[in-house]
Amino acid sequence: SKLKSASAKTSFSDRGMTLEQELNQSNAYYLNHDVAVIHKKPTPIQIVNVDYPKRSAAVIKEAYFKQASTTDYNGVYRGNYIDFDAKETQNATSFPLHNFHEHQVEHMRQCIKHGGICFAIIKFVKLDQIFLFKATDLFSYWDNMDATKGRKSIPLADIQKNGILIQYHIQPLIPYLEAVDQLIDLRR
Amino acid sequence: SKLKSASAKTSFSDRGMTLEQELNQSNAYYLNHDVAVIHKKPTPIQIVNVDYPKRSAAVIKEAYFKQASTTDYNGVYRGNYIDFDAKETQNATSFPLHNFHEHQVEHMRQCIKHGGICFAIIKFVKLDQIFLFKATDLFSYWDNMDATKGRKSIPLADIQKNGILIQYHIQPLIPYLEAVDQLIDLRR
Ligand SMILES: [Mg+2]
Numbered sequence: 001s002k003l004k005s006a007s008a009k010t011s012f013s014d015r016g017m018t019l020e021q022e023l024n025q026s027n028a029y030y031l032n033h034d035v036a037v038i039h040k041k042p043t044p045i046q047i048v049n050v051d052y053p054k055r056s057a058a059v060i061k062e063a064y065f066k067q068a069s070t071t072d073y074n075g076v077y078r079g080n081y082i083d084f085d086a087k088e089t090q091n092a093t094s095f096p097l098h099n100f101h102e103h104q105v106e107h108m109r110q111c112i113k114h115g116g117i118c119f120a121i122i123k124f125v126k127l128d129q130i131f132l133f134k135a136t137d138l139f140s141y142w143d144n145m146d147a148t149k150g151r152k153s154i155p156l157a158d159i160q161k162n163g164i165l166i167q168y169h170i171q172p173l174i175p176y177l178e179a180v181d182q183l184i185d186l187r188r
Numbered sequence: 189s190k191l192k193s194a195s196a197k198t199s200f201s202d203r204g205m206t207l208e209q210e211l212n213q214s215n216a217y218y219l220n221h222d223v224a225v226i227h228k229k230p231t232p233i234q235i236v237n238v239d240y241p242k243r244s245a246a247v248i249k250e251a252y253f254k255q256a257s258t259t260d261y262n263g264v265y266r267g268n269y270i271d272f273d274a275k276e277t278q279n280a281t282s283f284p285l286h287n288f289h290e291h292q293v294e295h296m297r298q299c300i301k302h303g304g305i306c307f308a309i310i311k312f313v314k315l316d317q318i319f320l321f322k323a324t325d326l327f328s329y330w331d332n333m334d335a336t337k338g339r340k341s342i343p344l345a346d347i348q349k350n351g352i353l354i355q356y357h358i359q360p361l362i363p364y365l366e367a368v369d370q371l372i373d374l375r376r
Pocket residue numbers: 072085086087
């Protein structure tokens with residue numbers, strides 16, 4: 001079983017891709033196979049200075065990265081609004097909550113209020129384990145941190161217990177919509 | 189009645205705002221009043237060169253505008269996935285179809301297939317008239333243009349007949365979700 005998981009690791013996930021790249025590839029698969037339409041939002045940029053040379057494309061000469069006010073990914077699947085963020089951690093025992101920004105959590109609360117399905121895809125890089133973790137579960141850790149100066153991370157054991165483990169696959173690489181199916185079916 | 193509409197024009201729409209700015213302001217209203225969560229996606233940028241000065245923020249030194257592969261706006265409203273593009277035209281008798289790109293139309297087709305609500309918000313700037321025009325109606329003009337070298341625009345009269353007129357309001361400035369309500373109710 002150690003051998004097996006090592007080989008699975010080699011063939012699927014160890015390609016030097018970030019979680020984001022793996023998810024983008026999975027979303028391209030889902031799009032091309034008519035399963036769902038989910039895209040990563042472009043990185044928000046504050047543009048300060050643009051050059052418009054004659055006869056060629058405009059060149060942005062000065063710009064800055066802005067903090068995103070929402071999550072990374074959204075789209076539509078089985079008639080549902082889907083909204084999530086992807087987070088990698090090098091930590092092997094817990095997921096540090098500072099990986100989220102207040103406005104991302106706030107955005108997920110608002111989406112849920114209007115009937116969206118929201119979650120985080122969390123990858124423990126050293127364990128090579130990926131989980132879908134529901135936004136509503138995330139909120140309880142987040143609020144506890146704020147209210148009582150409680151712990152600033154979610155223990156791995158809690159994520160293993162309450163999250164949904166997503167095994168690497170070939171096509172798509174990260175079949176996270178199977179986990180989303182469970183969330184949708186829970187709502188019926 | 190001529191006087192009335194002139195005064196409405198002055199107080200609501202003639203502020204030198206683009207349609208996009210007007211919609212962003214309307215979406216901010218909808219968000220702050222817990223009506224819907226709909227955001228404009230950031231402009232997609234191809235970053236070529238970034239400077240990382242010590243002790244200050246990264247500066248993008250060379251970047252280019254990329255063509256968007258989806259529409260401008262998406263989000264969630266009344267449990268529905270909402271997806272649309274905003275288009276202004278200076279034309280006073282028809283809406284030129286070259287305002288859309290093939291991949292935007294394709295994106296709307298895919299979203300509809302998965303249960304999303306898709307449309308265009310079209311503003312005839314010279315008439316100061318704004319319409320919601322359903323993506324499914326747009327497709328028939330688009331496909332006709334491709335297939336038969338047919339006309340390359342949608343006559344204003346058709347948009348007035350099949351679209352939903354949206355009157356400027358104060359809060360929100362463009363109450364387009366009232367028109368979306370009609371689309372949602374049609375689906376029931
Ligand atoms: Mg992320």
